[in-house]
Amino acid sequence: MEGDLIYINKKLRPLSWLYGLGVGFRNMLFEAGILKSQTYATPVISVGNITVGGTGKTPHVEYLIRLLKDKTNLAVLSRGYKRKSRGFLLADNDSTMYDIGDEPFQIKQKFPDITVAVDKKRTRGISRLINGEAGKDIDVILLDDAFQHRYVRAGISILLVDYHRLIIYDELLPSGRLREPVGSKDRADIVIVTKCPPDIKPMDYRVITKAMALYPYQQLYFSTHEYGNLERLENLDNLDHLERLEDLADKHVLLLTGIASPEQMRLDLEPYAKDIHPLAFADHHHFKEKDIQQINDTFGSLPSPKCIITTEKDAVRLRTVEGLSDEVQQHLYVLPIRIKLLLDQEESFNKHIIDYVRKNSRNSILAKGKDDYKSKDSDHTGDRPRTISFRNY
Numbered sequence: 001m002e003g004d005l006i007y008i009n010k011k012l013r014p015l016s017w018l019y020g021l022g023v024g025f026r027n028m029l030f031e032a033g034i035l036k037s038q039t040y041a042t043p044v045i046s047v048g049n050i051t052v053g054g055t056g057k058t059p060h061v062e063y064l065i066r067l068l069k070d071k072t073n074l075a076v077l078s079r080g081y082k083r084k085s086r087g088f089l090l091a092d093n094d095s096t097m098y099d100i101g102d103e104p105f106q107i108k109q110k111f112p113d114i115t116v117a118v119d120k121k122r123t124r125g126i127s128r129l130i131n132g133e134a135g136k137d138i139d140v141i142l143l144d145d146a147f148q149h150r151y152v153r154a155g156i157s158i159l160l161v162d163y164h165r166l167i168i169y170d171e172l173l174p175s176g177r178l179r180e181p182v183g184s185k186d187r188a189d190i191v192i193v194t195k196c197p198p199d200i201k202p203m204d205y206r207v208i209t210k211a212m213a214l215y216p217y218q219q220l221y222f223s224t225h226e227y228g229n230l231e232r233l234e235n236l237d238n239l240d241h242l243e244r245l246e247d248l249a250d251k252h253v254l255l256l257t258g259i260a261s262p263e264q265m266r267l268d269l270e271p272y273a274k275d276i277h278p279l280a281f282a283d284h285h286h287f288k289e290k291d292i293q294q295i296n297d298t299f300g301s302l303p304s305p306k307c308i309i310t311t312e313k314d315a316v317r318l319r320t321v322e323g324l325s326d327e328v329q330q331h332l333y334v335l336p337i338r339i340k341l342l343l344d345q346e347e348s349f350n351k352h353i354i355d356y357v358r359k360n361s362r363n364s365i366l367a368k369g370k371d372d373y374k375s376k377d378s379d380h381t382g383d384r385p386r387t388i389s390f391r392n393y
Contacts (some may be wrong), residue, residue, distance in 0.1 A: 044141045
């Protein structure tokens with residue numbers, strides 16, 4: 001249920017109080033206009049959170065990419081967390097994970113035709129994108145993980161909240177995992193409660209809606225993870241040829257993750273596999289030699305039949321490492337994740353986004369679009385994940 005993964009270290013509350021003073025003072029400077037937030041003529045959509053990782057930012061950014069990419073010149077601007085480069089960098093086909101960071105690299109690999117850039121200073125990054133750095137007119141910019149970057153005032157600000165760690169029950173760092181006070185949610189135009197059970201009950205919806213206490217100008221949505229078919233990390237011969245989650249019925253599964261909150265993924269996979277053996281590393285973890293040995297040894301100790309499942313973000317890093325045993329490489333699969341909006345909210349959400357971009361974009365194709373916001377793949381067929389798009393744009 002909601003809030004079930006929250007742990008509060010009460011002994012650290014005095015430090016949280018001091019931390020809150022600093023954050024509150026910074027926010028006060030922005031509210032008073034002493035620190036300035038910049039707005040732009042180009043549509044800017046920000047996706048972020050006020051907790052320490054694990055709310056599903058990248059899948060939600062990818063949802064927006066699928067929604068907008070076919071009819072706009074779209075750019076994604078990220079900080080490029082843990083990259084080894086500095087300043088503004090425009091990704092190209094030769095960019096590596098170390099140049100732009102694992103999440104921007106994943107996005108560029110999946111959507112090679114869109115513009116992906118990284119810059120810790122988002123105002124500079126936006127200016128360089130809209131002034132022609134990308135070599136084409138940009139119609140809309142998606143800011144990844146920028147809710148706290150208040151030097152930019154996005155046209156639409158989307159705040160993501162983990163269903164299992166609702167911010168209304170959490171506390172500031174270091175006693176909890178909030179980077180800002182709960183009241184900061186009031187800056188959001190849209191709040192999405194992520195990682196919900198796909199069969200969320202109407203009672204849960206009503207309880208959360210009331211507890212979040214949003215203002216009338218804010219919209220609340222609920223999303224869940226939807227998994228695609230298993231994909232081989234490497235194109236090697238093996239005996240399994242797994243594709244669907246149902247193929248895991250007799251398998252001992254090593255769930256290998258380096259993400260902030262892997263618990264929901266474990267819960268989702270449990271009904272499909274014989275058993276799940278989690279092997280979790282820190283978010284954005286770069287695998288070292290000792291980690292690779294741990295992976296080899298842990299998988300080697302599992303009884304057969306067995307396989308390894310990892311996330312798309314972890315797959316980006318695993319492809320760069322050496323030393324994985326032949327057994328591991330032959331049984332290592334990637335599980336794609338997409339976002340599905342619940343409670344028949346997809347059309348409403350899509351309309352909100354598209355109307356904003358259409359109204360503020362110079363793109364004549366969008367300006368002539370009809371009012372049809374339904375996904376082309378609203379009817380599920382087989383186990384193919386839903387592709388989010390819109391018709392007549």
